[in-house]
Amino acid sequence: MTKFKTLKFTILMVACLLITVSTVADSEYILLKNGNILTVTGDNIEGGDILIKGKLIVKIGKGIKPPKGARVIDLDGKYAMPGIIDTHIHIAAEGNVNETGVLMPTEVHVKDVINPEDYTIFHALAAGVTTIHTMHGSANPIAGRGIVLKLRWGQDADGMIFKEAPETIKWALGENPKQSNYSTTKGKRYPGTRMGVEASIRELFEEAKDYDSKWDEYRAALKKGKRPLPPRKNYRLEIVNEMLDGKLWVRCHAYQADEMISIMKLCDEYGVKLAAFEHALEAYRIIPELKKYNVAISGFVDFWGYKWETFKTMPYEFAQLAKNGIVTAVHSDSGTRTRRLYIDAAKMIRYGGATEKQALEALTINGAKILGVEKLTGSLEAGKQADIAVFNRHPLDPYTRPEMTIVEGKILFDRKAYFAKRAEEEKERKRREAEEKAKKEAEKKKKEAKKKTDKKPAKAKKDKPGVN
Amino acid sequence: MKKVLLLITISLLLAVPGFAEKAPNGIFIKNAKIHTITKGTIENGNLLVVNGKIKAVGSDVKNEGNLPELDAKGMDLYPGFIDASTGYGLMEIWSVPATLDYQEVGDFNPDVKAAWAYKPNSIHTGIGRTTGVTTALVNPSGGLFSGIGAIVKLDGWTIDEALVEEDAVSILNFPESPSGDDEKGKKAKLIEKKIKKIKDILKEARRYHELKKLASSSGRHIPYNQKYEALGPVLEGKLPLIVNVKKAEDIKNVLKFKKEEKLNIILKGCEQGYMVADEIKKSGIPVILGSLSGGFGTAIPTEPEEAYDAVWANPGKLAAAGVKVTFSTGSPISGKDLPFHAARAVAFGMDREEALRAITINAAQILGLDDRLGSIETGKDADFFLCSGDPLDLRTEVKHVFINGKDVDLSNWWEELREKWEKRPLK
Numbered sequence: 001m002t003k004f005k006t007l008k009f010t011i012l013m014v015a016c017l018l019i020t021v022s023t024v025a026d027s028e029y030i031l032l033k034n035g036n037i038l039t040v041t042g043d044n045i046e047g048g049d050i051l052i053k054g055k056l057i058v059k060i061g062k063g064i065k066p067p068k069g070a071r072v073i074d075l076d077g078k079y080a081m082p083g084i085i086d087t088h089i090h091i092a093a094e095g096n097v098n099e100t101g102v103l104m105p106t107e108v109h110v111k112d113v114i115n116p117e118d119y120t121i122f123h124a125l126a127a128g129v130t131t132i133h134t135m136h137g138s139a140n141p142i143a144g145r146g147i148v149l150k151l152r153w154g155q156d157a158d159g160m161i162f163k164e165a166p167e168t169i170k171w172a173l174g175e176n177p178k179q180s181n182y183s184t185t186k187g188k189r190y191p192g193t194r195m196g197v198e199a200s201i202r203e204l205f206e207e208a209k210d211y212d213s214k215w216d217e218y219r220a221a222l223k224k225g226k227r228p229l230p231p232r233k234n235y236r237l238e239i240v241n242e243m244l245d246g247k248l249w250v251r252c253h254a255y256q257a258d259e260m261i262s263i264m265k266l267c268d269e270y271g272v273k274l275a276a277f278e279h280a281l282e283a284y285r286i287i288p289e290l291k292k293y294n295v296a297i298s299g300f301v302d303f304w305g306y307k308w309e310t311f312k313t314m315p316y317e318f319a320q321l322a323k324n325g326i327v328t329a330v331h332s333d334s335g336t337r338t339r340r341l342y343i344d345a346a347k348m349i350r351y352g353g354a355t356e357k358q359a360l361e362a363l364t365i366n367g368a369k370i371l372g373v374e375k376l377t378g379s380l381e382a383g384k385q386a387d388i389a390v391f392n393r394h395p396l397d398p399y400t401r402p403e404m405t406i407v408e409g410k411i412l413f414d415r416k417a418y419f420a421k422r423a424e425e426e427k428e429r430k431r432r433e434a435e436e437k438a439k440k441e442a443e444k445k446k447k448e449a450k451k452k453t454d455k456k457p458a459k460a461k462k463d464k465p466g467v468n
Numbered sequence: 469m470k471k472v473l474l475l476i477t478i479s480l481l482l483a484v485p486g487f488a489e490k491a492p493n494g495i496f497i498k499n500a501k502i503h504t505i506t507k508g509t510i511e512n513g514n515l516l517v518v519n520g521k522i523k524a525v526g527s528d529v530k531n532e533g534n535l536p537e538l539d540a541k542g543m544d545l546y547p548g549f550i551d552a553s554t555g556y557g558l559m560e561i562w563s564v565p566a567t568l569d570y571q572e573v574g575d576f577n578p579d580v581k582a583a584w585a586y587k588p589n590s591i592h593t594g595i596g597r598t599t600g601v602t603t604a605l606v607n608p609s610g611g612l613f614s615g616i617g618a619i620v621k622l623d624g625w626t627i628d629e630a631l632v633e634e635d636a637v638s639i640l641n642f643p644e645s646p647s648g649d650d651e652k653g654k655k656a657k658l659i660e661k662k663i664k665k666i667k668d669i670l671k672e673a674r675r676y677h678e679l680k681k682l683a684s685s686s687g688r689h690i691p692y693n694q695k696y697e698a699l700g701p702v703l704e705g706k707l708p709l710i711v712n713v714k715k716a717e718d719i720k721n722v723l724k725f726k727k728e729e730k731l732n733i734i735l736k737g738c739e740q741g742y743m744v745a746d747e748i749k750k751s752g753i754p755v756i757l758g759s760l761s762g763g764f765g766t767a768i769p770t771e772p773e774e775a776y777d778a779v780w781a782n783p784g785k786l787a788a789a790g791v792k793v794t795f796s797t798g799s800p801i802s803g804k805d806l807p808f809h810a811a812r813a814v815a816f817g818m819d820r821e822e823a824l825r826a827i828t829i830n831a832a833q834i835l836g837l838d839d840r841l842g843s844i845e846t847g848k849d850a851d852f853f854l855c856s857g858d859p860l861d862l863r864t865e866v867k868h869v870f871i872n873g874k875d876v877d878l879s880n881w882w883e884e885l886r887e888k889w890e891k892r893p894l895k
Binding site: 123285303308310315316336339401419 | 816
């Protein structure tokens with residue numbers, strides 16, 4: 001190759017590369033056109049467009065021109081809202097989520113058992129859910145840590161973790177930790193009352209403080225030039241100390257008003273960050289206290305009556321909390337309820353007259369606040385992650401159906417494409433079946449033909465594998 | 469002071485016209501948009517109710533006998549919804565055994581009756597009717613033969629006042645095929661064995677009744693068997709047998725079972741019914757669908773190969789194939805959600821009018837009560853409700869519920885709590 005030719009080739013190559021690069025860059029754009037945009041934090045836009053670049057929303061408005069090479073999707077009047085945030089669920093975790101062997105296993109972490117192939121993740125996606133908080137169970141007064149996942153379906157466990165979300169830890173009060181309805185140990189184990197539940201927590205806090213001061217003494221001794229033995233490392237108590245430093249966001253399962261008040265006072269006393277009460281079916285009774293201690297509610301609108309502590313409730317709670325400025329998010333706690341959270345949110349309107357906006361907030365931005373990711377997701381705004389749920393009707397309409405779910409700019413659920421693919425697979429399956437059948441018949445015919453011409457019994461034997 | 473109060477009360481009672489005598493037995497509803505279900509919609513309709521029955525309905529119907537009037541201008545009137553299988557009055561709090569009466573111990577309880585335990589004053593009844601549910605099949609569950617279900621109206625001070633039919637259905641839980649391949653026919657054999665167990669029970673029950681007949685004809689007596697006695701009407705086809713079944717292959721087994729045993733069967737659940745819709749249609753058997761919402765029901769496909777929305781699309785597909793379907797909630801705790809299951813089915817392909825028929829006239833027909841319930845027609849029970857808007861929309865508030873012509877008190881546990889706690893000062 002001559003020098004000139006080499007240069008020419010190089011230029012060609014570079015040009016090719018540039019073209020490829022530029023088309024790759026261009027195809028990072030998706031333009032959702034002509035939809036009813038429910039931004040949640042801003043005004044609704046009828047006949048609006050959303051421009052996505054890569055993982056982010058870059059523009060929302062009317063008549064947005066598609067950048068060169070952009071994939072344009074006509075929403076045709078469908079509704080686009082922020083991806084739903086499910087603040088409390090236990091899916092995508094391998095096996096049991098209750099560590100019942102010890103009373104307060106703060107050292108365990110749901111992060112270690114993420115199952116990115118759990119099909120319930122796809123079910124949630126197909127219901128417009130894009131972010132979940134998957135948690136330890138409620139068997140322990142203080143349990144393990146939970147993890148916030150962005151439903152990047154198809155990625156591995158690490159790829160699903162919502163890394164910007166603050167770390168959380170699960171607490172539980174009432175019937176579950178006091179084992180009212182079941183027993184993991186034959187007979188009784190402490191605690192068996194709400195008193196014992198709180199006493200256990202306090203004792204653990206004090207133990208952690210003792211542990212911390214041992215380390216302080218050790219470090220002080222080191223400073224003085226002594227050579228002390230270091231205290232034995234205790235992972236459990238170190239996590240407790242993170243809690244006492246306010247670094248871990250506590251998510252506390254509780255139903256009854258009185259135990260919630262008591263725990264708010266305790267958290268205030270020890271400087272623990274109590275982010276939200278979970279389920280909290282009696283929260284409507286303690287609105288002033290929730291305000292005073294700035295605690296959010298992540299709960300059910302009208303799921304009730306399954307335990308004594310879930311009986312003294314009413315679905316008007318959610319509307320009342322929202323009207324009084326308590327950050328309130330609708331959660332599922334199950335792989336089936338997460339598939340209809342938008343229906344649950346609509347019940348806020350029927351019971352207590354919440355506004356559409358309040359109901360949508362409970363599905364999106366409020367959950368984001370509880371998870372500490374409200375600057376990244378939870379509303380449709382330029383600069384936020386492109387987590388979008390598209391519905392054929394208004395998401396609070398009784399006949400609505402999720403049509404498409406976008407997670408960080410990637411379409412991970414598309415109802416139309418899903419059924420097209422299934423039809424294709426079905427066609428292929430039938431084709432193979434027919435092919436196999438034809439093949440078998442041909443073989444049969446061949447055998448019969450052979451039998452006619454060649455009646456040696458030895459041959460026939462040979463055709464039957466496994467006879468000998 | 470007490471005396472004064474008593475005096476005031478007495479004079480007030482006397483002041484109410486007609487109270488001292490007999491209260492006027494009826495009501496005249498005027499200017500409602502009447503959705504009759506079976507005979508179209510009457511835009512500006514009047515409804516005359518006398519003695520708990522619909523005496524007349526139409527746009528030119530007049531008030532007879534000076535009955536009290538209710539102007540329903542701007543309101544929609546629908547026949548009361550029917551929950552075709554639930555547990556009102558048999559369950560208060562799911563995890564508190566003292567409040568549970570829906571499942572007897574053991575597998576073989578065809579003789580236990582819901583009517584013997586039904587509590588008409590259950591907290592869930594009061595909440596259930598706030599979405600327009602007026603009638604429910606209340607049945608025992610669990611085991612193989614669960615017992616006998618009763619049909620009740622969601623009103624009445626006592627069971628007798630609530631009861632429509634004491635012996636409405638018998639319940640059978642059909643064996644479910646295990647999932648996975650069945651290359652060696654092991655699975656089929658296992659199911660065959662389980663079905664044979666049911667058939668053997670029926671055979672024994674038949675023998676018992678034959679023997680009893682034989683004995684009585686010769687003036688003799690055989691020992692009383694309460695369980696076989698309870699199966700008697702089932703064997704004669706007089707008492708419908710609700711068969712709980714989920715998977716397509718098991719549904720086929722039930723169809724075969726029905727043919728062989730010649731029973732009056734109603735299918736329930738049928739999550740994979742859509743796969744064998746034509747066969748169900750051909751058999752003429754109706755289907756009571758289970759809850760579509762999860763929680764206490766099923767919303768996840770029975771097998772992973774199914775489409776993600778299989779359970780929700782199933783009702784529409786069955787109805788489109790010509791199968792008569794209705795809905796049920798299965799649990800009184802979510803009993804008020806009955807209309808929302810119908811809406812869910814509509815969201816995933818069911819015709820809306822068909823969904824409305826499902827929880828009204830279809831349910832009445834399936835339960836054999838279409839001469840009394842399920843539509844707004846002359847001669848039927850005056851069970852209906854008034855709302856402004858679509859009753860399948862969970863945002864629509866039901867304003868009045870009438871059961872047997874009585875304007876039912878809609879106050880309930882939830883309302884009580886709200887009223888009490890709204891009194892707590894917020895500052």
